Amino acid sequence: MANSYIPDIVVRRLPSYLQVLLHLKKGGAATTSSQELGNILGISAAQIRKDFSHFGEFGKQGTGYSVTYLIDQFTSILNVDRVWDIALVGAGDLGHAIARYQGFTNRGFRIKLIFDNDPRKIGQKISEFTIMDIDSISIEIPRHKIKIAMLTVPAVTAQSVAEQLVKAGIQSILSYAPITLSLPEKICCVEYANPILQLQHMTYYLGE
């Protein structure tokens, strides 16, 4: 596999490719084409071929791509050929929804620990998880060697909790709090799961 620098804009499309491929496989497809993938994703076939070219030869001229082969390749490229444990911080409505979310299975992730700062919640259960005291982050996260956290705390506490997480060894944060976090360089990435950002992207096109 070509191991050169891949532009982030291409990297960002890989999880969508993988998702569509899994969807096609579920529907029984053995092969697919850049045309078909492009139609499903609303991207040109040429763009898809260009994206794939970063990773070497994926298909044979005229016969299309093997769905299973592409799934294996993207699973490996995205490092989800293993299971990453996730620490979830914030056991409100959203934390509950994520803890119960069935979509993580077989996609490379599992919720491992859940934290909250509310004494009424600490010790209670969500599914099979017992909610832990947020003050034990510095012990539990290194103990379980967890690198990824999902942040579902209110905006007002998000920055300080994020700092606690980074100190405890977290390298990537997916934050649902509607504020921009300011974190040291050593953290790999912060992503924001913010419906406002996606909704505003849609209203640009809705116009009126």
Added chain:
Amino acid sequence: MANSYIPDIVVRRLPSYLQVLLHLKKGGAATTSSQELGNILGISAAQIRKDFSHFGEFGKQGTGYSVTYLIDQFTSILNVDRVWDIALVGAGDLGHAIARYQGFTNRGFRIKLIFDNDPRKIGQKISEFTIMDIDSISIEIPRHKIKIAMLTVPAVTAQSVAEQLVKAGIQSILSYAPITLSLPEKICCVEYANPILQLQHMTYYLGE
């Protein structure tokens, strides 16, 4: 304001710019620079100036950008100088979290209607909303002239609900269901709020 074609990749960054600007304003900042915005967002200052150039002159040489002026401009460009009503379909954990989410206020959106298909939920309240029967989508959405829907139903029903929504006049869907929707051309956009996609983008860089 320049009204020419703006690449979607630029449009996708505008909501983040607006979010950071609102954050700076809250902190009392009157002006900002492409350097400062770049540092906060992890984008180069040159990229930010290039993005802004699509929209005409935003700043004066040497004095930086007026935060309030930029907020006004991006608010208008993104069409969130008005309030868009949203129909929320699916009153599970995630639907509850979204219905109670405080982040919509002053960002251009408000939840207006909530639907579910579970007879035990229909008629119950979440905050000030009464959960409506999913079968009334075809009546209620045109009645309230709603164009945007958020979909928080299970994967297995997402496609059929999305089709119902489009038939009722919905033009944009933000879907939380972990499947790719297949919808007619006339719909403006479908966005996926899928933690898996964002987590997989992070694990690409986490490697090991």
